[in-house]
Amino acid sequence: xxxxxxxxxxxxxxxxxxxxxxxxxxxxxxxxxxxxxxxxxxxxxxxxxxxxxxxxxxxxxxxxxxxxxxxxxxxxxxxxxxxxxxxxxxxxxxxxxxxxxxxxxxxxxxxxxxxxxxxxxxxxxxxxxxxxxxxxxxxxx
Amino acid sequence: xxxxxxxxxxxxxxxxxxxxxxxxxxxxxxxxxxxxxxxxxxxxxxxxxxxxxxxxxxxxxxxxxxxxxxxxxxxxxxxxxxxxxxxxxxxxxxxxxxxxxxxxxxxxxxxxxxxxxxxxxxxxxxxxxxxxxxxxxxxxxxxxxxxxxxxxxxxxxxxxxxxxxxxxxxxxxxxxxxxxxxxxxxxxxxxxxxxxxxxx
Numbered sequence: 001x002x003x004x005x006x007x008x009x010x011x012x013x014x015x016x017x018x019x020x021x022x023x024x025x026x027x028x029x030x031x032x033x034x035x036x037x038x039x040x041x042x043x044x045x046x047x048x049x050x051x052x053x054x055x056x057x058x059x060x061x062x063x064x065x066x067x068x069x070x071x072x073x074x075x076x077x078x079x080x081x082x083x084x085x086x087x088x089x090x091x092x093x094x095x096x097x098x099x100x101x102x103x104x105x106x107x108x109x110x111x112x113x114x115x116x117x118x119x120x121x122x123x124x125x126x127x128x129x130x131x132x133x134x135x136x137x138x139x140x141x
Numbered sequence: 142x143x144x145x146x147x148x149x150x151x152x153x154x155x156x157x158x159x160x161x162x163x164x165x166x167x168x169x170x171x172x173x174x175x176x177x178x179x180x181x182x183x184x185x186x187x188x189x190x191x192x193x194x195x196x197x198x199x200x201x202x203x204x205x206x207x208x209x210x211x212x213x214x215x216x217x218x219x220x221x222x223x224x225x226x227x228x229x230x231x232x233x234x235x236x237x238x239x240x241x242x243x244x245x246x247x248x249x250x251x252x253x254x255x256x257x258x259x260x261x262x263x264x265x266x267x268x269x270x271x272x273x274x275x276x277x278x279x280x281x282x283x284x285x286x287x288x289x290x291x292x293x294x295x296x297x298x299x300x301x302x303x304x305x306x307x308x309x310x311x312x313x314x315x316x317x318x319x320x321x322x323x324x325x326x327x328x329x330x331x332x333x334x335x336x337x338x339x340x341x
Binding site for chain 2: 016023026027030031034035037038041042044045046081085088092095096099100102103104106107128132134135136139140141
């Protein structure tokens with residue numbers, strides 16, 4: 001097992017256990033879809049270059065899959081705390097993502113563009129709650 | 142000795158601390174009302190309501206970011222630990238409700254407004270300013286959602302523990318204050334962009 005995912009890694013100077021960079025990966029996925037969202041919005045009402053936007057979405061999904069793999073290898077983690085925070089944060093960010101989706105649909109975004117925007121909003125709605133829940137759960141005693 | 146074992150030195154003494162409500166439930170109806178307002182603005186495409194949601198949400202977002210980052214943050218850093226903890230216990234839960242609501246009000250209506258007023262058209266003199274403002278908002282959103290908000294919520298969970306880790310709270314608060322300062326300074330750029338767009 002790599003040092004990055006080892007649950008027995010040396011503790012940080014403050015006494016906190018070291019964890020894999022989950023928050024960096026989820027925030028990275030968020031940053032990628034934010035770039036993609038700006039690209040899509042900046043072209044409205046024209047058609048955005050879907051290859052670039054799709055590539056960015058693919059990169060974000062890959063980062064989230066890496067987080068899933070990292071979670072599967074994580075031992076001795078406060079999963080109940082993670083689940084409690086994640087479900088409420090997910091509810092809040094699904095509402096927020098739905099508002100943004102509504103705005104795109106109201107502005108006649110359709111077809112492949114809408115599919116990519118929807119994919120990006122799914123990444124947004126999952127990555128932020130994961131970052132919040134992981135940050136809280138890593139400090140749970 | 143028996144007394145010491147019953148009352149470890151790192152345990153909280155005095156009256157029991159009140160549990161912090163991480164998401165203040167009494168604030169939720171206000172947040173819901175604001176989201177309904179934005180939904181109506183988008184659905185009806187009513188220019189005044191879109192403008193109201195955008196300006197009210199954006200103005201408050203900018204003002205709060207600047208005030209927290211450049212005024213509250215430095216003051217908080219100079220307070221004693223108990224004073225800082227007491228202030229944070231009241232202040233941070235309010236931010237959990239207020240900030241996402243203002244951001245949603247501002248961005249949801251802002252995109253629709255830019256489209257309706259033709260500012261997204263490549264030929265518009267405002268196109269470049271709108272894109273620049275989207276980039277700044279994108280950076281601020283990534284910092285706020287990826288660093289600031291998780292730190293805010295983690296502090297509240299830590300403070301609700303029977304024996305909170307002061308060092309950990311200090312570290313997370315530092316992260317909160319620094320990122321609030323960075324987004325506060327970036328809000329100055331947003332002010333320049335928005336006033337340019339309004340006067341072109």
